[in-house]
Amino acid sequence: MLAKLALPALVVGVGCSLLLIGVSEAADALQSVLWETLPDALGVGRYSVFWMLVVLTATGIAVGLVVWRVHGHAGPDPATTGLVDPPLAPGVVPGLLLASMLSLAGGVSLGPENPITAANIALAYWAGMRLLPGGSAKLWASLAAAGTIGALFGTPVAAALVLSESLAASAGRPSAPAEEGDADAATRGWAVWDRLFAPLVAASAGGLTTTLITQPVFQIDLPPFSGPHWGDVAAALVVAPVGAVLGLLGVYAFPYAHRVFHTLRHPVLMLTAGGIVLGLLGALGGHLTLFKGLDQIGQLTESHHSTGALVGMALVKVAALTTASAAGFRGGRIFPAVFAGVSLGLGISQLVPEVQPALGVSCAVLGVLLATTREAWLSLFTAAVLVPTVDLLPLLCLASLPAWLLVTGRQQMRLKPDGTAYGARPAEVGPGPEGKHPV
Secondary structure (H helix, E strand, O other): OHHHHHHHHHHHHHHHHHHHHHHHHHHHHHHHHHHHHHHHHHOOOOOOHHHHHHHHHHHHHHHHHHHHHOHHHHOOOHHHOOOOOOOOOHHHHHHHHHHHHHHHHHOOOOEOHHHHHHHHHHHHHHHHHHHOOOOOHHHHHHHHHHHHHHHHHOOOHHHHHHHHHHHHHHHOOOOOOOOOOOOOHHHOOOOHHHHHHHHHHHHHHHHHHHHHHHOOOOOOOOOOOOOOOHHHHHHHHHHHHHHHHHHHHHHHHHHHHHHHHHOOOOHHHHHHHHHHHHHHHHHHHOHHHOOOOHHHHHHHHHOOOOHHHHHHHHHHHHHHHHHHHHHOOOOEOHHHHHHHHHHHHHHHHHHOOOOOHHHHHHHHHHHHHHHHHOOHHHHHHHHHHHOOOOOHHHHHHHHHHHHHHHHOOOOOOOEOOOOOEOOOOOOOOOOOHHHOOOO
C-alpha cells in the first residue's frame, strides 16, 4: 500500500513546487516592472511616499476587481481560512493565484504560502480523485500540503512537523465508525510514520525541486552565537514572550480591523482602502516593511538601523500584516511575521547588548510566529533554520514554553463566519451590518 503511494506523492510534490516557483517568478517579474521600470521611466523615486501610495492603492483596486469579477471570487474570505483547509473547487484556483500574484508584486505584506497551498490542494484533489479514485480527500490534501510546505522551505522537515502536529490533534478526537466506502478506514490503525510516509515523499520531492531550480536560502547573516551561557537562558525566557506580545497585538486588532474594512461591503472598496492604508504604513515604516519580507530580512541585517527604527519596523510590519489580511488580500502570514520577529530581535539586541543577535532574532521570531500562527512545531523549526546554530536549539525549546503559555487559549488570527476570532467570546466582536460579513 505504501509503495503504491510513492509515485503519486512524487508527482504531487514536484507539481506543488513548480506551481510555487511559477507564481513566484511571475510576481517577481511584475514587481520589477512596478517598482523599478515604471518609476524610473516616470522619473519618480522607486520607494518614494508618492510611489508607494500609488502602487499599493492600484494593487488594492486590481485585487478587488479580481475578487469581484473573476469566477470563484479568489476563494473564501482569507480571514476565515488557515494554512491547510478542505479542497476548493478547481475553478477558484486561477482567480486565487492571480490575486496572490498581484499582492506579492504590489508590495502587500503577505507571503505566498496560504494561496499556493490552497491551490495545490484543490488541483491535487481534483486530479487525484479522477486518476486514482480509490484515494480520499484527506490523502490528496495531505500530499499537496506537504509538497507545498516542503517547497516553501526547501526541506521536508517543516512538513513533517506540521503534519505530525495535525495527526496528534486528530488522534485526540474520537473517530466515527467506519462506513462503507470510507477511504480513510484502512489507514486508521497505521503507525504515525506509516501515515507520514507518502506526505514525506511529496515534501521531499517539493523541497528538492525548489532547491535544484531556485536554490533558496532561508537564513540570515548574523554574528556567530557564542554560548549558551546562563545569561542566554534568561534572555531566551524574556525575548520569546516579548515577541509573542508583539504578535498578539495584531491578533487582537484583527477582528476589529476586519469589521472596519467590511463595513464598505464591496471588495473593490475594501481592498482599495486596504491598499491606501498599506501605502501609508509603508511611508511610515520605510520600504523594507513592504512585500512578504523574506528578501527584506537580508537587507535588514546588511545595513545599520537604530533601535527605535528596528522596533518601529516590527510594529509597522505587524500592522501591515493585520491590515492586509483583514482587508481581503490573498496571502499567508508566516514570512511577514518572520520579518517582524527579526526586526524586533535585532532591536532588542541593540538595546541590551548582552542579548546576542542570533539569540534575540531566533527567540523573537519564535514568539511572533507562535502568536500569529499557533503552529508550534513550524514556529520552532522556522526560528531554528533562520539562525542555523545547534547550540540555540535547547534555548529555543525552553523559550517556547513561556511564549506558548502566553498565547495558548487566547484568540487567534483567524475568524469564524460570524466575524469573531477563534478562541474569542462571541460577544467580544460582533458581526457587521445586518449580522453579515460580505465576501
